[in-house]
Amino acid sequence: MNGIPLRTTVVGSYPFPSWLHHAVEHLEAFGADDRQEMIDDAVTVAIADQLKAGLDVITDGEQTRLDFNLSFYGFLEGIAMEGQSPRRWGPPAHDQRGRHLITDTLKAPDGLGTVADFKRLMRLNPSGEVTLKASVPGPYTLSGRLVPAGPYADRYAVTEALIPIVRKELEDLVEAGCRELTVDEPSMSCYAHREDPKRLVDIFNRTIEPVVGKCRLSTHFCFGNFRGHAVGLRHYAPLFPAFMDMKVDEMHVEMASRELAELEIISLIAAKCDVAVGLVDVKSYYIEPVELIAQRVRSCLKYAPADRLAIAPDCGLSQTARWAAKQKLIHMVQGVQAVRAEI
Numbered sequence: 001m002n003g004i005p006l007r008t009t010v011v012g013s014y015p016f017p018s019w020l021h022h023a024v025e026h027l028e029a030f031g032a033d034d035r036q037e038m039i040d041d042a043v044t045v046a047i048a049d050q051l052k053a054g055l056d057v058i059t060d061g062e063q064t065r066l067d068f069n070l071s072f073y074g075f076l077e078g079i080a081m082e083g084q085s086p087r088r089w090g091p092p093a094h095d096q097r098g099r100h101l102i103t104d105t106l107k108a109p110d111g112l113g114t115v116a117d118f119k120r121l122m123r124l125n126p127s128g129e130v131t132l133k134a135s136v137p138g139p140y141t142l143s144g145r146l147v148p149a150g151p152y153a154d155r156y157a158v159t160e161a162l163i164p165i166v167r168k169e170l171e172d173l174v175e176a177g178c179r180e181l182t183v184d185e186p187s188m189s190c191y192a193h194r195e196d197p198k199r200l201v202d203i204f205n206r207t208i209e210p211v212v213g214k215c216r217l218s219t220h221f222c223f224g225n226f227r228g229h230a231v232g233l234r235h236y237a238p239l240f241p242a243f244m245d246m247k248v249d250e251m252h253v254e255m256a257s258r259e260l261a262e263l264e265i266i267s268l269i270a271a272k273c274d275v276a277v278g279l280v281d282v283k284s285y286y287i288e289p290v291e292l293i294a295q296r297v298r299s300c301l302k303y304a305p306a307d308r309l310a311i312a313p314d315c316g317l318s319q320t321a322r323w324a325a326k327q328k329l330i331h332m333v334q335g336v337q338a339v340r341a342e343i
Contacts, residue, residue, distance in 0.1 A: 008312070010316075051127055115169070136170060140204075171211060180215065181215045193235065290331050301339070
């Protein structure tokens, strides 16, 4: 159990400040020290927004990542980075994301960068009252942007090569003091309907095995959010009951954008572990009123007890404008606080 009834949390990412978007497009104008200062400033802003909202759990907003997982490929050896997306114009879609050809054995001798990010979060966080969380994409999700070649015949072979890399990253995060850790596997929820869910569970459990029991482990199941668009079959039934064998302390599910469809699934999850329910739609610019959030929380309480429930946005907030993300988080926390006062 999470220790805080109706704990308020986030998945991981947070919008870049507008000036950071501009700076990323003009990095050649900045020196190395300038860039480090810029990162510190962006993380400070993300922390401040989350603390102002009143969250119980915060992250660094993933301010060093161009995307929740795309930036990780810069840490990998054995791939040829694609220079341009295959489709650059037209309506935004997932085929505008780059894919990288595997050219050699996959390695990450310096890790994936999350340890430095977490240490920065610890250094810049002014509050001792909140929990600090790190988020790492799992190997199956990371494999999705790599084109199999050489010794890697298919996506599963690439995934197997990434398991020890991600596993080492998780171990290093725990050693650095991380006690709240999300292994993000949205590709599993997007494609479980066409894959063997038991095979996906086995991949997940082998990845997290070294840190089970050493931190609070969670995972996040959504249906895609690149440029605010879903990509998977938006249905949780194909995941369960197989996914209940994942060795985690908390599972996060996307509910707001789906108008609380399949909400009853949280009773199954809560019977084994905590469940974080997405009650804020990160794909919409409708700012959910406080009372609507409270109503949604009450609906959740029909299926799971308060000490098993966490409340969160549907997904990371990086694809949402910052002005909207700030207001959505404030309303989310206020709605939760209203219901806490009732129980």
